[in-house]
Amino acid sequence: MARLKVLIAGGGIGGITAMLALRQRGIEVQLFEQAAAFGQVGAGLQVSSNAARILLKLGLGEALKRVATYPDGRDYRGWDTAERLYYTPLGQKAEAHFGSPYYAAHRAELLDVLLSGLGEHGFRHGARLDRVDQDQGGVSLTFADGSTAQGDILIGADGIHSTVRAQLFGKELPRYTGNVAWRGLVPAERVAHLDLGSVVGVWMGPNRSIVQYYVSAGKTFNWIGISRSSQPAQESWLAEGRTEDALAEYDGWHSTIRTIIAETPKILRQALYDREPLPDWQVGRVVLMGDAAHPMMPFYAQGGAQSIEDAYVLAGCIAEAEGRPLDALARFVRLRQPRTAWMQGLARREEELYQMNDVAAIRARNDRMRANRIPETATFPPEQERLYGYDAELELQKSG
Structure with missing residues (x-):
């Protein structure tokens, strides 16, 4: 039987992880990235236990440990008083x-960790x-410069603006x-x-929220604020905003937040956009993964x-x-669609939890959350058990 060849469109976190995982299993793979270099953009991201487990299996544990931080917990606070409302353990307990x-970690540094396992060929x-x-014999790619590539499978890992998705589904x-x-x-x-501590800080306020934590082995502090707005911005990692506008957006918030900004x-x-869910990710020999x-x-x-899991x-x-x-x-689509659909729904529910604006609902939320706010006794809620306890290797074995 001829050796299988897999093609990957997209050199982000998901595409490079797929390449490493396929190589580890002895499969020939070639990756195509439209940019002139692998993109060192973005800001912080969290490599939760479900993803870190996979990176350790790929032999990247030590490289990741050198650039990442190891937060002790997730600390939820009120937007104006900074009162701790909820806490879930991370660090050694997690x-x-x-x-x-x-x-x-910083997204660019995570990408460097992945690239460290890639070598100098195959992309x-x-x-x-x-x-x-x-066709029945394989898949063929044609690029803008007229060049082509042939393989047995194409993985569309080319992100939210996926060309492969548009080719398959319009x-x-x-x-x-x-x-x-x-x-x-x-x-x-x-x-x-500011004594921000070694935590993932979550600040919840009416119609807006902020998440913050250290990255780059503690040398840099990362924050992301999300606010409801009828005026969309650019859908780009590189679109710049103004400090005075961000301060106006978080007017009245605790001095810690305003100082960080x-x-x-x-x-x-x-701007944050999404796409309508697809009934399937596969058309013949072509499949989508990650944000695509x-x-x-x-x-x-x-x-x-979730891209790493995919x-x-x-x-x-x-x-x-x-x-x-x-x-x-x-089989891949059957295994992954239910979990990613659940995760998409969970993320949408968290938006309402973080950014609710009804006074009575906020009071009820805060009263409910305060039952789990002591770090020494705090436990993991059921959704975190399901999310962080996921073992991709075990899921493959169970479905085999």
Whole structure:
């Protein structure tokens, strides 16, 4: 039997993880990235235990540990008083409970960790995909420069603006979620006097929220503020905002938050869009994964983590299918669609939890949350048990 060859469109977190996982299983793979270099953009992200478990299986644990931070817990506070309303353990408690660490990292540094396992071959930059064709014998890619590539399977890991998705299902207009994200990175010394602690801080307020934590081995403080707005911004990682506008958005918030915003050298303002769910991610020998398949709101910090899960499960399905690519892709979709759909819904529910604006509802929420706010006795809520306890290897074994 001829050796299987897998093609990947997209060199982000999901695409590179898929390449590493396929190589680990002895499968030939070639990756195509449209940019001239792997993109070192973005800000902080959380590498939760479900994703870290996979990166450790890929041999990247030590490299990740060097650049990440290891927060002790997730600390939920009120927007104006800074009262602690809720707490869930991370750090050693989460690692012991879930069997793998929970990290926070800069997106560019996580990408560097993944690239450290990639080597110098098997990928091509400047490859802007123009057309996808397939037949019973395989799949063919045509690029904007006229070059082509052939393989047995194509993985569309090309993000929320996916060319592969548009090829399979037609172009669609993005749906504005009604939220704008403000992002910033602050040198740690500028906020050292605030005593922010080694936590993922979640600040909840009417119609807006902020999540914050250290990245880059503690050298940089990362924050993302999300606010409901009828005026969408650009849908771009690089769209800049103004400090005075961000301060106006968070007018009346606790001085800690306003100081962090004021100390931020450059603020980004990005509209949050999503796409309508797809009934299937597979068409023949082509399959979508990550944001190309299931873009989600950032309220549970799972965009990157779910792409990592996708990548590992997809590689396992392909390796175990013994030359039956259509069966492999169908199994992948069956395994992953229910979990990612649940995660998309959970992220939407968190938006309402964080940003509710009804006074009675806020009072009821705060009273309910205060029952789990003592760090020494705090426990993991059921959704975190389900989310962080996920073991991709075990899921493959159970479905085999």
